[in-house]
Amino acid sequence: MSVLAVDLGGTSLKCALVDATGAVTWAGRHPTGRERGPAAVVATVLDVLVSMRDRAAAGGSVPRAVGLAVPGLVDATAGVALWSVNVGWRDVPLRALVEERVGLPTALSNDVRAGGLAEARVSGSDDVLFVPIGTGIASAHVVGGSVVTGASGAAGELGHVMVRPGGRTCGCGRRGCLEAEASASAVEARYREVAGDAVTAAEVARLAGEGDPVAAGVWGDVVEALADGLGSAAALVDPQVIVVGGGLAQAGDTLFTPLRAALGARSSFLPAPTIVPAALGDEAGCHGAALLARALV
């Protein structure tokens, strides 16, 4: 028994054939090509799935289900991709499209939630807040193997928890959201403002780790904002483990050492969740999509 998994990102589409034990037997990547418009992106997803299905069948392993992780707001129950700024689509009945074209039962999920499922599985904890920090910041709270979805399916907007009143302007139009203060994009914008140079967040982290005072100042502000956001989340939902992923987590100890200290300083009588780096990197979404597919068969 194998399943097909696809994680559609703004830049690349990751896909994998996963066997009955959960092992990846084949994996690939394709450009998303979102500049071609949402219809072309949907066509690419369908083509990739058909090609994987046929390739697997030719190898003697007939896939039994599809798991598909996509960015933005998703109605997992209806199987509809409601909205994504990244891909530019609205109300695409992806599950029906895949099931018709590929002929296999299909699970559709938001990419952060799929990634959270996979990271929670790896973490071994039953209560995990997964927080990918990249261009934006989102979260998925996985309790007992399921993602907490919220009443309108919109839970997990940790990036829009307010941490700095009157602070930096967020893409959502408000000010001081965690995403505006502490995403990888915010690191880059902050550094550009004080140093004048356009460098990547990874480079700012490297410079901060080497003791560059300007980079260290930016990094310190970002870590404090992150600790405020994670501290507020911990107070409200009390996760056992916070798994931090996304591009910013690549900074390793440069991020995790001061972040743990800053969160520890805030914990007082409140629960102090363990903070760990994500284990699956940018493959978390694809692994999660496979988990969702395997749950169908």
Add this chain to the structure above:
Amino acid sequence: MSVLAVDLGGTSLKCALVDATGAVTWAGRHPTGRERGPAAVVATVLDVLVSMRDRAAAGGSVPRAVGLAVPGLVDATAGVALWSVNVGWRDVPLRALVEERVGLPTALSNDVRAGGLAEARVSGSDDVLFVPIGTGIASAHVVGGSVVTGASGAAGELGHVMVRPGGRTCGCGRRGCLEAEASASAVEARYREVAGDAVTAAEVARLAGEGDPVAAGVWGDVVEALADGLGSAAALVDPQVIVVGGGLAQAGDTLFTPLRAALGARSSFLPAPTIVPAALGDEAGCHGAALLARALV
């Protein structure tokens, strides 16, 4: 079939006999007398329960279970009151003590969580964030008739979500917690600082409603802080309804009209939960205790 319900507060103990339809057939109040120490408070709870049990039995209605709501951290599964600043106890095996003395199966809960269960039931919604605002601020997220407890049983500390970095000092030792900025105590402290007078939060609300500029200034700051805290909670957990209770909710439209406007101004693409006043006043905890007791039989 009737049950006994007790809600132990820092000042008074509310108790009720509740029949099979959920109707209160008898209710009473006693002073908590916490100045006598935790052992005396426990003795009062036990005495009240025995007295209610015997009174009910004499009236021909033999109670079948006990529901007990208490302040502070509770291990509901173990039936132990872990910690309460208000009562001054630690690790009291309340369920075992009640079951031994009263001879009935007993459910133990935190008072805010019990209140949340009762308010959620009344609200008719399946996904309610109950937020009592009094001396402190707490929360209980009720989803599908159960309270979200968190990994260590400590979920719902909305009062310690950070809304004003470097702001007012909180009882927890940190600064800018929602509770330090926007509880009834914070309203009173803020007003005293600017006006010099020690008046109640209810009086500040009344003055603000009448257009007193000093009171209106204090009230406006409090409403903005509350909107930031509730907005962050909405972003993270996406409740359908937020039920605001406690003493501050007694301000009625003086609170709810600007609070709804301030939260609406923050919602952008995020879910905008309905905000309603609590329906049960200070009887929510007792009603919730009765619900928990009825679930045992």
